[in-house]
Amino acid sequence: xxxxxxxxxxxxxxxxxxxxxxxxxxxxxxxxxxxxxxxxxxxxxxxxxxxxxxxxxxxxxxxxxxxxxxxxxxxxxxxxxxxxxxxxxxxxxxxxxxxxxxxxxxxxxxxxxxxxxxxxxxxxxxxxxxxxxxxxxxx
Amino acid sequence: xxxxxxxxxxxxxxxxxxxxxxxxxxxxxxxxxxxxxxxxxxxxxxxxxxxxxxxxxxxxxxxxxxxxxxxxxxxxxxxxxxxxxxxxxxxxxxxxxxxxxxxxxxxxxxxxxxxxxxxxxxxxxxxxxxxxxxxxxxxxxxxxxxxxxxxxxxxxxxxxxxxxxxxxxxxxxxxxxxxxxxxxxxxxxxxxxxxxxxxxxxxxxxxxxxxxxxxxxxxxxxxxxxxxxxxxxxxxxxxxxxxxxxxxxxxxxxxxxxxxxxxxxxxxxxxxxxxxxxxxxxxxxxxxxxxxxxxxxxxxxxxxxxxxxxxxxxxxxxxxxxx
Ligand SMILES: Nc1nc2c(ncn2[C@@H]2O[C@H](COP(=O)(O)OP(=O)(O)OP(=O)(O)O)[C@@H](O)[C@H]2O)c(=O)[nH]1
Ligand SMILES: [Mg+2]
Numbered sequence: 294x295x296x297x298x299x300x301x302x303x304x305x306x307x308x309x310x311x312x313x314x315x316x317x318x319x320x321x322x323x324x325x326x327x328x329x330x331x332x333x334x335x336x337x338x339x340x341x342x343x344x345x346x347x348x349x350x351x352x353x354x355x356x357x358x359x360x361x362x363x364x365x366x367x368x369x370x371x372x373x374x375x376x377x378x379x380x381x382x383x384x385x386x387x388x389x390x391x392x393x394x395x396x397x398x399x400x401x402x403x404x405x406x407x408x409x410x411x412x413x414x415x416x417x418x419x420x421x422x423x424x425x426x427x428x429x430x431x432x
Numbered sequence: 433x434x435x436x437x438x439x440x441x442x443x444x445x446x447x448x449x450x451x452x453x454x455x456x457x458x459x460x461x462x463x464x465x466x467x468x469x470x471x472x473x474x475x476x477x478x479x480x481x482x483x484x485x486x487x488x489x490x491x492x493x494x495x496x497x498x499x500x501x502x503x504x505x506x507x508x509x510x511x512x513x514x515x516x517x518x519x520x521x522x523x524x525x526x527x528x529x530x531x532x533x534x535x536x537x538x539x540x541x542x543x544x545x546x547x548x549x550x551x552x553x554x555x556x557x558x559x560x561x562x563x564x565x566x567x568x569x570x571x572x573x574x575x576x577x578x579x580x581x582x583x584x585x586x587x588x589x590x591x592x593x594x595x596x597x598x599x600x601x602x603x604x605x606x607x608x609x610x611x612x613x614x615x616x617x618x619x620x621x622x623x624x625x626x627x628x629x630x631x632x633x634x635x636x637x638x639x640x641x642x643x644x645x646x647x648x649x650x651x652x653x654x655x656x657x658x659x660x661x662x663x664x665x666x667x668x669x670x671x672x673x674x675x676x677x678x679x680x681x682x683x684x685x686x687x688x689x690x691x692x693x694x695x696x697x698x699x700x701x702x703x704x705x706x707x708x709x710x711x712x713x714x715x716x717x718x719x720x721x722x723x724x725x726x727x728x729x730x731x732x733x734x735x736x737x738x739x740x741x742x743x744x745x746x747x748x749x750x751x752x753x754x755x
Binding site: 298299319321323324325326327328329330331332333334340341344345348349350377378379383429430431 | 447457529537543545
């Protein structure tokens with residue numbers, strides 16, 4: 294049996310760089326698209342992000358990352374999700390990430406999509422809507 | 433996953449299953465009802481603490497500190513934080529966790545954000561059911577943060593054993609405006625942001641209001657007033673002690689059971705009302721509802737009579753005499 298609920302997304306900002314303007318813009322856009330956005334603020338460690346995502350039972354994790362540390366932070370998040378039975382959660386990233394890194398993240402580290410600074414919020418919303426698998430529990 | 437397996441895993445301490453189970457009850461559908469049936473026998477053990485107050489008064493910061501305090505005392509803590517759903521998009525931004533970072537990485541603490549999903553009164557429709565799941569999962573204390581609203585939220589008194597109302601200095605006249613509401617619902621007053629000017633004045637005003645309303649205190653309990661600085665942790669121990677004393681007061685006077693009985697009766701009646709109406713809709717053809725509505729519009733029949741027409745078809749007339 295399937296049940297409907299708003300899509301839930303955790304929007305987080307891993308790493309140490311200081312501002313979260315981009316993350317807030319995304320959070321508001323997702324809310325305006327009818328999603329429930331759990332916003333956790335700045336400087337999140339991979340452990341904190343994965344813990345919050347699992348407690349909140351989100352469908353998607355949206356990571357805004359500008360620090361350049363994406364090749365360590367994103368694989369770590371994926372690894373923690375796999376370890377904690379959370380690999381069904383869609384993980385997407387936004388920020389300045391080279392094509393080569395993006396390909397590596399998508400092919401080997403469970404990142405479903407990488408959105409560059411030029412991506413529109415519509416693209417992100419459409420992608421999430423298309424990719425999120427509905428939660429199913431059988432009664 | 434099978435529902436029974438999910439419940440079993442959730443109650444055995446599996447976090448992922450617990451989170452999924454909260455999601456299930458949050459939808460309020462038939463599956464949610466079956467889930468609650470399995471959960472219900474295990475409920476009734478936790479101390480449920482509500483935290484309410486105007487936007488930005490420091491509720492989440494206080495919840496974070498209280499949770500840290502009780503964790504240090506060796507008690508497990510679950511938090512449900514409710515934020516409003518946008519009436520325009522149906523979406524929500526749930527930001528209470530931002531203030532609760534210090535609780536991260538602690539297996540004895542679980543935090544769940546809930547969107548109000550259109551219900552008014554400071555809680556989501558399913559908040560009570562989420563509390564049941566967390567209670568059954570064995571958390572000792574469940575702290576519920578309501579939507580920050582301008583006025584006192586009565587809804588929380590229906591779910592919590594102990595309600596903390598958070599005020600801040602400089603709300604002087606506002607306190608006057610809402611005094612009836614907050615006097616009714618507060619078991620503990622926290623005047624937070626006590627590092628700010630005017631805290632003495634706010635405390636004085638609250639005390640005055642309490643004394644004006646003397647004799648009306650719920651359950652023979654005079655709500656204590658505690659001054660805190662939640663952002664630094666000052667006087668959190670006092671606030672926690674006040675909450676614990678309130679619980680002890682309820683226990684010693686057999687009031688806990690009485691409250692629980694009132695709560696269950698209210699919940700049961702709500703369910704009955706909803707389901708009875710649904711049953712009536714199922715039994716009486718839609719065309720007939722429309723016809724009765726038309727007759728009311730034309731002032732040929734009044735709403736009481738229209739209700740009687742529907743009820744007559746389902747119950748024996750002798751049953752309805754008592755209504
Ligand atoms: N000066 C001072 N600031 C505080 C205190 N407690 C909390 N704050 C600050 O007040 C602001 C709001 O705190 P929150 O805990 O988010 O308030 P809230 O009541 O949960 O807000 P909503 O959930 O949006 O209604 C934050 O910037 C806190 O750091 C305090 O005791 N003193
Ligand atoms: Mg808050």
